Amino acid sequence: MLRTHYSRDITPDDDGKKVVMAGWVHETRDLGGITFLILRDREGLVQVTLSKKKTDEKLFNLIRSISRESVVLVSGLVKREGKAPNNYEIIPSYVQVLNKAASPLPLDVTGKVGADLDTRLDSRFMDIRRQSIKAIFVIRHHVLKTIRTFLDGSGFKEINTPKIVATATEGGTALFPITYFEREAFLSQSPQLYKQIMMSAGLDRVYEIGPIFRAEEHDTTKHLNEVSSVDIEASFVTHKDVMSILEFLIEKVYSNVIKSCKNELEILGLQLSTPKLPFKRLSYEKAIDIGDIEWGDDLDTATEKAIGEKMGSHYFIVDWPTETKPYYTEPYADNPEICKAFDLMHPRMELASGSQRIHSHDLLRRRIKAQGLNPDGFEFYLRAFKCGMPPHAGWGLGLERLLMTMLNLNNIREVILFPRDRHRLAP
């Protein structure tokens, strides 16, 4: 291990302590007789101070000449100093350049000059060196950690299902075809079928956090062709039960981010508050009244926006027309025109959708046919329904959308390291 301390580990009370720090040269300020090197590591900045009189000439000249963003190791003593940022600085005895950075740099890391998103994404490694961008991904980590902890605590087992599949799972969206040896295959659009099969397998409660792929040529700030989906499926429960799991999860994610990411939220200039439970339930029928659309149509952007403004915070849209939802969604027995499906909405956009699933093999087969799909392609799935499939329900939540709405970012590309969209396949 090269370093002994991160910048955050040191306080003025460490005065006199010998430390080894490692990171990037954020800036150097050469005042002639005194030179400051601002060293940046993952946790923040630390000032390394050299006085011309008191420093070995070789070391002094080395530090003055070192290029920005070079990677260095600094060994020295902590000194309590009121004039320094955070009231301490490092007086170096030894500095090693581990790797020199070329110049000019593709981006400014210090925040003095802006850059377009496109430019930033081309040099994402450099973009993420900026503290506000890094903060987003630290928060993303805490969100994922909270989701896992919460679902574990609610009796869920984490699973992994194939991303290379033979057939579409639910129709609707376009799939990316790939070559699988001598056969055609596709990238998975959803773990839906597999997580349902796990209900028949008796795993009772499962979740998966993984990539899903959509081959749609959309070109918007809230769509990507590869996104992370948080999917759950649970047996012996109703759609109402999984809705309440979902809203508790959202609440937990917000409250944990508020608790664990104070510094990151401050960097982003955000004052988060935890959404109030329970979220409002709005029927599809009432929802279309707010907009201007026909029964049976999906909500367009304008309607989504209008309803969002009226609701003001997270809400569910429930009881959708059966024809608008996938074949595995269970219709109400007393009114099969509508089904036990729900969407979780943030005022800005949809975050999740889920439902009570059909668990009767015969009904499921009929629904597949009714939606114009061929049940032969679903045999591996339908078999699980023949030999003891319990009633079950579940949902899928878009991780990036959760993040972008929580952090009030206007482009979904901001919350994913390397976005895949219609035009971008690298880096």
Place this chain on the structure above:
RNA sequence: GCCCGGGUAGUGUAGUGGCCUAUCAUGAGGCCCUGUCGAGGCUUCGACUCGGGUUCAAAUCCCGACUCGGGCGCCA
């Protein structure tokens, strides 16, 4: 895919026919400076996306390509 708006040094910008051998900031090079914290001062370097056209004259106007952004659609 449709509609609208862009593309000027490494980065972010100003400039909408001649005043452009193109503005400013940041950066990079050189010099000065012992408490900077967006350090400061002096100085140098570095750019009009590409192809065609109009015109005495094009960064500027027109056409096409490529590309970026916004809105919508597709999609969840």
